[in-house]
Amino acid sequence: MPALLQLDRVxxxxxxxxxxxxxxxxxxxxxxxxxxxxxxxxxxxxxxESGSGKSTLARLAMGFERPDEGAVCFDGKDLARLxxxxxxxxxxxxxxxxxxxxxxxxxxxxxxxxVAEPLRVLxxxxxxxxxxxxxxxxxxxxxxxxxxxxxxxxxxxGQRQRIAIARGIxxxxxxxxxxxxxxxLDVSVQAQILNLLMDLRDDMGLGLFFISHDLQVVSSISDxxxxxxxxxxxxxxxxxxxxxxSRNAYTRSLMAAAGWRAARDGQSAATDR
Amino acid sequence: xxxVEGLSVHFNAGCAVRDAQFAIxxxxxxxxxxESGCGKSVLxxSLMGMLPETARMSGSLKxxxxxxxxxxxxxxxxxxxxxxAMIFQEPMSALNPLRRVGETVMEPMRVHLGLSRADxxxxxxxxxxxxxxxxxxxxFRxxxxxxxxGQRQRVLIALAxxxxxxxxxADEPTTALDANVALRIITLLVELSKRRNMALLFISHDLEAVRRAxxxxxxxxxxxxxxxAPTQSxxxxxxxxxxxxxxxxxxxxxxxxxxxxxLPTIPGAVPPLKDLPIGCRFSGRCPxxxxxxxxxxxxxxxxxxxxxxxxxxxxxxxxxxxxxxxxFV
Numbered sequence: 001m002p003a004l005l006q007l008d009r010v011x012x013x014x015x016x017x018x019x020x021x022x023x024x025x026x027x028x029x030x031x032x033x034x035x036x037x038x039x040x041x042x043x044x045x046x047x048x049e050s051g052s053g054k055s056t057l058a059r060l061a062m063g064f065e066r067p068d069e070g071a072v073c074f075d076g077k078d079l080a081r082l083x084x085x086x087x088x089x090x091x092x093x094x095x096x097x098x099x100x101x102x103x104x105x106x107x108x109x110x111x112x113x114x115v116a117e118p119l120r121v122l123x124x125x126x127x128x129x130x131x132x133x134x135x136x137x138x139x140x141x142x143x144x145x146x147x148x149x150x151x152x153x154x155x156x157x158g159q160r161q162r163i164a165i166a167r168g169i170x171x172x173x174x175x176x177x178x179x180x181x182x183x184x185l186d187v188s189v190q191a192q193i194l195n196l197l198m199d200l201r202d203d204m205g206l207g208l209f210f211i212s213h214d215l216q217v218v219s220s221i222s223d224x225x226x227x228x229x230x231x232x233x234x235x236x237x238x239x240x241x242x243x244x245x246s247r248n249a250y251t252r253s254l255m256a257a258a259g260w261r262a263a264r265d266g267q268s269a270a271t272d273r
Numbered sequence: 274x275x276x277v278e279g280l281s282v283h284f285n286a287g288c289a290v291r292d293a294q295f296a297i298x299x300x301x302x303x304x305x306x307x308e309s310g311c312g313k314s315v316l317x318x319s320l321m322g323m324l325p326e327t328a329r330m331s332g333s334l335k336x337x338x339x340x341x342x343x344x345x346x347x348x349x350x351x352x353x354x355x356x357x358a359m360i361f362q363e364p365m366s367a368l369n370p371l372r373r374v375g376e377t378v379m380e381p382m383r384v385h386l387g388l389s390r391a392d393x394x395x396x397x398x399x400x401x402x403x404x405x406x407x408x409x410x411x412x413f414r415x416x417x418x419x420x421x422x423g424q425r426q427r428v429l430i431a432l433a434x435x436x437x438x439x440x441x442x443a444d445e446p447t448t449a450l451d452a453n454v455a456l457r458i459i460t461l462l463v464e465l466s467k468r469r470n471m472a473l474l475f476i477s478h479d480l481e482a483v484r485r486a487x488x489x490x491x492x493x494x495x496x497x498x499x500x501x502a503p504t505q506s507x508x509x510x511x512x513x514x515x516x517x518x519x520x521x522x523x524x525x526x527x528x529x530x531x532x533x534x535x536l537p538t539i540p541g542a543v544p545p546l547k548d549l550p551i552g553c554r555f556s557g558r559c560p561x562x563x564x565x566x567x568x569x570x571x572x573x574x575x576x577x578x579x580x581x582x583x584x585x586x587x588x589x590x591x592x593x594x595x596x597x598x599x600x601f602v
Contacts (some may be wrong), residue, residue: 049451049454050422050451156542156543157309159542186308186309186478186542186543187478187480187519187522187523187524188308188518188519188522188538188542190523191522191523191536191537191538191539192538194524194536195535195536195538199535213451213452214524215452215526216526217524219525219526220524220526220532220536221524223529238529239529239532240528240529253453254452254453256456257452257453257456258452258481259484260526
């Protein structure tokens with residue numbers, strides 16, 4: 001059985017703004033030679049600082065962008081080789097949740113409309129079918145059916161992220177890509193949203209591709225961790241191995257900055273309390 | 274130097290800060306921790322005399338023994354010029370994008386200290402040096418967009434130091450920065466505070482940042498300072514149920530055998546100002562709530578070397594540490 005998501009030696013370059021009309025713009029390698037796999041029901045965490053290529057990786061995995069080298073395969077299909085209609089037909093099976101629950105929901109549309117959008121666009125379902133699915137998914141993420149008639153500004157940050165997650169799972173995907181999905185939330189709400197993502201992963205057999213700059217958050221739910229720096233994977237492995245035994249200086253600096261005691265004094269402390 | 278007693282700030286929607294009481298001495302490094310909407314920033318703005326017009330302040334706020342509650346804008350401007358300074362979270366929006374950063378840092382020295390251009394320039398360059406900006410002469414002529422996030426934050430710190438303040442209020446100064454950069458900024462702030470004997474009020478929701486930056490910390494919830502204690506002891510043994518919840522529910526690494534469990538959570542969310550309970554603000558979310566918590570504001574008690582505002586007695590809070598944490602599921 002092919003992996004749910006597989007990146008095989010993926011490189012993506014962007015052209016920097018031209019310095020001169022006469023010279024070719026300098027390339028910026030946002031993601032360089034990255035390989036990783038993610039199975040159904042598994043959580044793969046990607047950690048990196050800003051500019052490390054995390055979000056580029058997410059866009060590549062979603063097929064929003066094509067790699068310059070290497071291949072991005074979803075369920076064995078190379079996304080770059082699919083036609084537009086083929087990609088669209090596959091898209092219900094992999095969806096994404098963004099960081100900013102304010103920016104990712106249209107403020108002028110009722111919540112029900114936004115949650116239903118993937119069904120309307122990707123599946124062209126009947127209105128009655130759409131409505132019942134939206135209601136079901138809102139309840140699934142801990143909101144009420146009546147909330148479909150409200151506007152995004154009527155919700156708190158945590159509730160808005162629940163709405164964004166509802167939209168992410170309304171097509172019953174196999175893969176959910178979460179790019180900084182809890183970073184904008186208050187600490188006490190982060191755990192609630194992480195628990196929701198874990199529940200959905202376990203109930204729906206979702207593969208969870210979890211991207212964050214916060215090592216503590218990533219290592220609280222991920223089975224495996226990939227550490228990204230300047231577009232390259234500098235460290236990866238099962239979460240416990242990385243947290244307890246990583247020899248990589250950069251990973252250890254991230255741990256120290258996150259207050260992870262094992263990195264501070266070299267002991268395998270259970271928590272950082 | 275700063276003495277606050279019974280300070281409250283009301284907006285039309287409700288009470289954003291209630292009955293705050295604390296003192297800050299020269300060289301103190303004090304953290305203010307809480308979630309968004311808990312009154313941290315309103316508290317900071319009231320110390321700066323920068324509350325919006327719609328806010329009503331009551332109680333006492335003394336700076337150098339002078340009562341500032343109800344004083345006019347001229348008095349505040351004088352204080353802000355010489356004694357108080359503030360840095361904000363967004364280093365991009367706090368700098369004028371159309372001015373070279375050197376000019377921006379020179380301005381307050383020219384206006385408030387009456388320095389000549391040459392003197393202001395010399396002093397600004399020295400501040401760039403002191404705040405760890407590499408190649409100060411070159412940075413001086415650059416625009417904000419040419420600097421990295423960490424460097425912009427250093428420029429803002431240099432700007433805040435322009436008139437040698439006695440108190441620096443830093444409102445989420447590291448939130449927008451990468452972990453490693455944030456760490457260096459915190460180190461810088463601590464060094465500056467020690468070297469200049471400058472008080473630092475460090476506002477953050479990041480407990481790790483607060484642990485490194487401060488020696489004392491105030492936990493805010495719903496406008497109340499619910500607990501105040503030395504940073505080390507509070508992070509090891511918090512007393513107030515909210516402080517405990519905040520520490521216990523922070524997502525952090527779990528080994529594989531625990532990772533299938535759900536994370537502990539504080540149920541619900543911080544209510545909007547108008548819906549805050551009139552008694553203990555944390556009632557409705559507190560796992561050890563008593564019958565009268567919702568109606569009566571909790572008393573403020575001394576506990577160890579700090580204070581706690583909770584209806585539970587100190588003995589209960591001290592003796593039942595585990596059960597309260599267990600209650601957050």
